[in-house]
Amino acid sequence: MATDYLEITDLTVSFDGFIAVDTVNLTVLKSDLRFLIGPNGAGKTTIIDAISGLVPSTGSIEFAGNHLQGKKVHKIARLGVGRTFQTSTVFEDLTVLQNLDIAAGAHRTPLTLLRRRSAVPEEVTAALETIGLTGQIDTLAGVLSHGQKQWLEIGMLLVQNAQLLLLDEPVAGMSHDERNATGELLQRISTERTVVIVEHDMDFMRSFAKSVTVLAAGKVLSEGSVAEVQADPRVQAVYLGTAAAAPTGAEI
Numbered sequence: 001m002a003t004d005y006l007e008i009t010d011l012t013v014s015f016d017g018f019i020a021v022d023t024v025n026l027t028v029l030k031s032d033l034r035f036l037i038g039p040n041g042a043g044k045t046t047i048i049d050a051i052s053g054l055v056p057s058t059g060s061i062e063f064a065g066n067h068l069q070g071k072k073v074h075k076i077a078r079l080g081v082g083r084t085f086q087t088s089t090v091f092e093d094l095t096v097l098q099n100l101d102i103a104a105g106a107h108r109t110p111l112t113l114l115r116r117r118s119a120v121p122e123e124v125t126a127a128l129e130t131i132g133l134t135g136q137i138d139t140l141a142g143v144l145s146h147g148q149k150q151w152l153e154i155g156m157l158l159v160q161n162a163q164l165l166l167l168d169e170p171v172a173g174m175s176h177d178e179r180n181a182t183g184e185l186l187q188r189i190s191t192e193r194t195v196v197i198v199e200h201d202m203d204f205m206r207s208f209a210k211s212v213t214v215l216a217a218g219k220v221l222s223e224g225s226v227a228e229v230q231a232d233p234r235v236q237a238v239y240l241g242t243a244a245a246a247p248t249g250a251e252i
């Protein structure tokens, strides 16, 4: 559908008079894998908080033709917007399958939830394959590796049929192999969806971003392909200016 994309216009978020996000415009098309990067405090997480309804904002946020602003978090989720956080929110005492089943249940009626099902629902099987956890179906989520927990969270968004995925530093704390597997997973799922990733890991961004928006002090500083933003002197200035405070590998 032609309107299957995220369109943000003049987005502004203030906290007690402090403007954390300042008249930001952002258009992310379906099939894009957009990285939001920028120094600490640039407003990256606040933007995805505003999209998912966690903080009030002004301006306009539209996804797939629906206005999201002013709607409650669960309503926004029902409109196809899924969000992960820096810390995993999976149910650690439940199995991989049970976690996915609960997430899938968000779309089921109470009657179908009560009915015993002999087979794993189709959308759960598909999500297990996509996130590579088919072999861990009966494993307790609590004993999964850090990377696998993040993949399970992404799987939970997939079974909820999220069409816009907002991921906050998905590879923080992951091993090198897990980071690569996550990048490949995100490339796969982004072909049919819109994916926005807040990220500090510049190696990961360079390897997997389809497009990049650079933020600084609440504003969009630069936007384009990895090569375009890397070549932008304003971006270099911001990163060089903060290099001393930035984590290893943060330089663009």
Ligand SMILES: Nc1ncnc2c1ncn2[C@@H]1O[C@H](COP(=O)(O)OP(=O)(O)OP(=O)(O)O)[C@@H](O)[C@H]1O
Binding pocket: 015, 020, 038, 039, 040, 041, 042, 043, 044, 045, 046, 047
């Ligand atoms: N709930 C809040 N109340 C007050 N100020 C806040 C709140 N949330 C964020 N801020 C401030 O808004 C600014 C933007 O924060 P935000 O977390 O969006 O930045 P960020 O780009 O995601 O940074 P980081 O990379 O460090 O996570 C920061 O100055 C932060 O201190």
